Amino acid sequence: MFHRESGYFKTTYQADMGLYPLPIARYAIVAIAALFFILLPAVLDGYYLSIINLVAIAIVGALGLNILVGFTGQISIGHAAFMSVGAYTAANLATKLDLPFWLTLPAGGAMAAFIGILVGIPSLRIKGLYLAIATLAAQFIIEWIINHTPTISGGVAASIEMPRPNFFGMELATQAELYYFLMVIAVIAIVGALNLIRSRIGRSFIAIRDQEIAAEIIGINVFKTKLIAFGISSFYAGVCGVMYTYYLGVANYENFQLITSIDYLAMVIIGGLGSVLGSIFGAIFITMLPIVIRLLMETFGSIFIDDAALAQVIAQFRLIIFGGLIILFLVVEPDGLAKLWQNIRNYFRFWPFSY
């Protein structure tokens, strides 16, 4: 938020190292929490809440990918496959063993983390584009395996119907009920990522990104740390997949194909690599953009085109605007929305005396 640091002096390192060292930032967080947990669910109807639900799911996935790509500097184009691993693990556990969500969520994450670590093993030897291709291969291999193993995919259509999450006997069926469920997970994911980044683990990720050789020399086991990054990142992806499965009520690999991996890469790049806030912005941006474009075109499109052709045009035009906006954003601010936000903040820090 827009605030100035003056007049508040920290007396302990602990206070200085807090996530929100300034009182005003803490008030802002409380205000945002109140907005999302009390105000919005009270005023918005199911459709809008379902959009926020999608954003919450995307935030978890984007955070995971950003930990790997943005903080550790290892690229992955196979993240959607890790999500599908989480989704199918949870769906199988929930249908065959009747496990509740508080077990399927970590189990889906753990399974995805395991697969992610396996895929991450080549990262010791290959970097950049080569690693991208290796993870791309993983995307197709995992997709194929799930699709062709009936015990995992649940049969011909490769989809498993997911029971609704059950919270102390209360079935979370509607979007409003799912809203709290998904939001709480997203908040845990955000706080966890912030904590990771400011601790020993997160610093060693950034060290590997910035200077791999120096990282090794100062005592970071580069291979192990890269695998930890792959593990944490895929855990997030797995949890994201489980959330999406609970949201849809069905686990289906078609929701976790290459295009989804690319969408998530777009989120972290547009939001800002190496930024938790950026992951959130990116998730909001990429999830909302097609919806906003469609709403705008439905509202104003009829001025230019007659209604019959509109439905046909919207589908195509949406992709064009989507792609164009992504390019525009990258040109205007290559460091992403997080940097844009920071620039705005810095401007207002000294406003109106900007010198």
Add this chain to the structure above:
Amino acid sequence: MNDTAGSGGGVKLKIDGVAKNFGGVRAVSGVSAEVQEGEIFAIIGPNGAGKTTMLNMISGFYHPDDGSISFEGTNITETKPSEIAALGIARTFQNIALFRGLSVLDNLMLGRNVLMKTGVLSAFMYWGPAQREEVEHRARCEEIIDFLKLNDLRKTPAGALAYGLQKRVELGRALAAEPRLLLLDEPMAGMNQEEKEDMVRYVLDVNQEWGTTIALIEHDMGVVMDISDHVMVMDMGEKISQGTPDAVRADPKVIEAYLGTTDHKEVA
């Protein structure tokens, strides 16, 4: 193995017949040396003499083709760099290798990474032990920040600092690991006289106040001759002389290596 460290008259680092080839290039061949506990040991020589290769082998970045290296009696010839760092050897680089996007403070905290234990799960929660550890190590980093007078820069990204300051931060990062042997690869390269004087003072302070053994590569002869206890001179991958600064200065082989052979019989 460990008893040799104690009884060997405080030999910190023992290099024994070390050789390293890169393809057909003999970067280092058959070099032996001992670094005594608590001294400042300088390696000098013309460009391409194999000094940095030597340092890279000590810090585990390369492994020697022949010979052995032992630190405090432990054989580290084939040890990985990250494990060598954990044993208590820290180094700086000739071309600064800071984590440019991170603040000065975070760079120092990374230097202490080897001393920290927080696992993934407790880092995720940042509760109790994880937070205590962070705060504890932060306090130690602040001592180094005080020592190197980096107080007003602790939250500045390392990449945004001037060259001389970056060198200082790099020294700080190495010190943060509380090493018992500190390797400095040209700590004063590219500095002006004042910055050099500052750096010399820090190096001497580290050596005298903290008792850290230091091995350094440096081209500034004035600095080397003034601060080091022993000097090893290398040329073309071989050790050509070793001894106190005065002895080395008078060695005709050294003069020959630096100034080239002449037809005159008397060079000096």
